[in-house]
Amino acid sequence: MDLLIVGSGFFGLTIAERAAASGRKVVVIDRRPHIGGNAYSEDEPETGIEVHRYGAHLFHTSNPTVWKYVNRFTTFTDYVHRVYTNHRGVVFPLPINLGTINQFFQAAYTPDQARALVHELAGEFDAKDAANLEEKGIALIGRPLYEAFIRDYTAKQWQTSPTELPAEIISRLPVRYTYDNRYFNDTWEGLPTDGYTAWIERMADHSNIEVKLDVDFFDDSQPLNKAAAVGQLPVVYTGPVDRYFDYAEGALSWRTIDLEQEVLPVGDFQGTSVMNYADADIPYTRIHEFRHFHPERADRYPTDSTVIMREFSRFATHEDEPYYPVNTPEDRNGLLAYRELGKGEKDVYFGGRLGTYQYLDMHMAIGSALSMWNNQLA
Numbered sequence: 001m002d003l004l005i006v007g008s009g010f011f012g013l014t015i016a017e018r019a020a021a022s023g024r025k026v027v028v029i030d031r032r033p034h035i036g037g038n039a040y041s042e043d044e045p046e047t048g049i050e051v052h053r054y055g056a057h058l059f060h061t062s063n064p065t066v067w068k069y070v071n072r073f074t075t076f077t078d079y080v081h082r083v084y085t086n087h088r089g090v091v092f093p094l095p096i097n098l099g100t101i102n103q104f105f106q107a108a109y110t111p112d113q114a115r116a117l118v119h120e121l122a123g124e125f126d127a128k129d130a131a132n133l134e135e136k137g138i139a140l141i142g143r144p145l146y147e148a149f150i151r152d153y154t155a156k157q158w159q160t161s162p163t164e165l166p167a168e169i170i171s172r173l174p175v176r177y178t179y180d181n182r183y184f185n186d187t188w189e190g191l192p193t194d195g196y197t198a199w200i201e202r203m204a205d206h207s208n209i210e211v212k213l214d215v216d217f218f219d220d221s222q223p224l225n226k227a228a229a230v231g232q233l234p235v236v237y238t239g240p241v242d243r244y245f246d247y248a249e250g251a252l253s254w255r256t257i258d259l260e261q262e263v264l265p266v267g268d269f270q271g272t273s274v275m276n277y278a279d280a281d282i283p284y285t286r287i288h289e290f291r292h293f294h295p296e297r298a299d300r301y302p303t304d305s306t307v308i309m310r311e312f313s314r315f316a317t318h319e320d321e322p323y324y325p326v327n328t329p330e331d332r333n334g335l336l337a338y339r340e341l342g343k344g345e346k347d348v349y350f351g352g353r354l355g356t357y358q359y360l361d362m363h364m365a366i367g368s369a370l371s372m373w374n375n376q377l378a
Ligand code: FAD
Pocket: 006, 007, 008, 009, 010, 011, 012, 029, 030, 031, 032, 036, 037, 038, 039, 054, 055, 056, 057, 058, 059, 060, 215, 216, 217, 218, 238, 239, 240, 257, 323, 324, 351, 352, 353, 354, 360, 361, 362, 363, 365
């Protein structure tokens, strides 16, 4: 074995695939019973509808290297992601665009009029100087829209004051002064034609790659544990960085989500794939309806039943799956301390969303794995 990879998400599998293609023998371990990390999907048995087990995953990228690479393993449908939000019982389009603004103010503003209004409503806040999510949100869309669509949703999603959250969280969402309501700005987007799991399995399908499931790196009773492996061969670690060091510099804060799945006896529950719930009195952040991710499968999917998932967000304990790094100023200090510790680990490479404590989308995880392979490991 030339390389041990801890974690079979997109980061770990990209490294495994590159290493195997260059003739190296790789073992990938994962503590879960399946490969693919958070992008894993499976067909719901009663309906046959593909469900993303860890929350809806939409692929999008503007990186030509990543786009070319992923197309070696799957084709993509022409799905274009659009999200709506329910505020006080009325549905508005997201991301905030001219349609949202005009519906909210019951007006017919032109782009310039809407810009001028938002500028006026943003008052003292300027997007360039925004120090946190609240300042950035108000600067981008003005206080009334911020309070309607961002404040309470963000409170449910993060349970952290928006003044403590980094401005980048909200910069993920475009604000547009047109009626364009595509959720993403990227050059390419779509869903894997045969599903995520088929894509993921193709990445791991190489005689130089051995995948071992239900194996925890920190379980000393299994032979590929931390004490046995580190220092003996190169290790790519994609689990939580604070866990690797046994929380020596304190626990970094993470959000986890609870997903409540339900099969309903209706052909169409909400008419779209994702409906956000902006208000504080609804405990979940959004409802996913999976059939709408694949309109091209209409002839395969049942017409009298559908699968929905309600998403609830809360702080992660050490027993939960860590999903979103919260990234408060305290967390950022902790991360710097872990990075210093990481430098002292011989031949251990920290990568991926958990290993670097970053809010990485799939294309970013794949892109950074390709860079790590080319620049450090190859
Ligand atoms: P992961 O997929 O988390 O894989 C890490 C793996 O390491 C896991 O399988 C885990 O079991 C394993 N592991 C951890 N610790 C150990 C251990 N001690 N021993 C053995 N194995 C271990 N990205 C998008 O591009 N579009 C989206 O729409 C999108 N939606 C998302 C929605 C949610 C709710 C979440 C949480 C993420 C979303 N993402 C989305 C991000 C996407 O999931 C990540 O970019 C991608 O999964 C990153 O891959 P990774 O390999 O870094 O991590």
